[in-house]
Amino acid sequence: MNILELLHVHKSFAGAHDVTQALYDISFTLRDGEFLSIVGPSGCGKSTILRLIAGLIVPTAGKLLLNGEPITGTNPERGMVFQRAALFPWLTVEQNLTFSARMMKRNINDKEYRDEAERLLETAGLKEFRNDFPYQLSGGMAQRLALIRTMINHPKVFLLDEPLGALDAFTRMNMQDELLKMRQRFNHMMLMVTHDIDEAIYLGTRVIVMTPRPGRIRADLNINMPFPRVRTSSEFMQRRREILELLDFGA
Ligand SMILES: Nc1ncnc2c1ncn2[C@@H]1O[C@H](COP(=O)(O)OP(=O)(O)OP(=O)(O)O)[C@@H](O)[C@H]1O
Ligand SMILES: [Mg+2]
16 A cells, blocks of 8 residues: 655745745645546646656655655656656657566567556557657647656556646547546556646546645545446536535535
8 A cells, every 4th residue: 555645835936036935835645546636726636746756856845755755856657747748759659558568578569567557558549650759740640749758667656746737528528538447457556636627526526626836735625426427427526516515616
């Protein structure tokens, strides 16, 4: 059982003339099988939380622990899908997908790995584009590739920064179902930043609502509806209203 703890985390960024306080006193605990959706206004520090957990930056104060050990630096056990798809431009779609397996000297011709790679390419609608390079892809295709490239590594902690933001509504719902299936099958711990409240509720076992900068946790909500969730149910609508009110967009 993996456990992620953020304990009174603060983060400030020093500029040339001033200091931006991005996060103020963030604490939460997350376990395997939990899906945490993070919502909040632009600039409230959502990406900063994920980058701290990824180990790309260090907190100004407070602690981040994975299984009781401080997080120091990056590690493939904490897989990040960035807000802007970060693909390798000199590799094809398929080579981007299998890059880390090749780095880790995993046999990419192994049947189980091959089958999963094929299934993911299919789900992401990238099968016919497997030999294309990133510059030949649309924004949505690039985002889908960035997502399945992290999926195939089965990280302990899955960090998703608006990974579905550039997708059309139908592909987006398919990818949401794919994430859901993956979490249910492998019991991953997932954290996802999204601006889409329906998406936050559809996927989340928990939703954290943040305040404007400096970002604090305004509410940490348990979402207990059974999966798969019905977007039009009255309970779903009720949760959506509650979150909109917390974001000051209530009626
Ligand atoms: N490396 C950095 N140097 C200086 N300031 C930074 C840095 N990274 C983030 N910030 C600042 O910290 C604040 C939070 O940024 P962050 O990217 O976490 O916001 P966000 O909630 O993800 O916003 P969005 O929804 O627009 O993606 C912003 O004011 C941003 O300008
Ligand atoms: Mg962001």
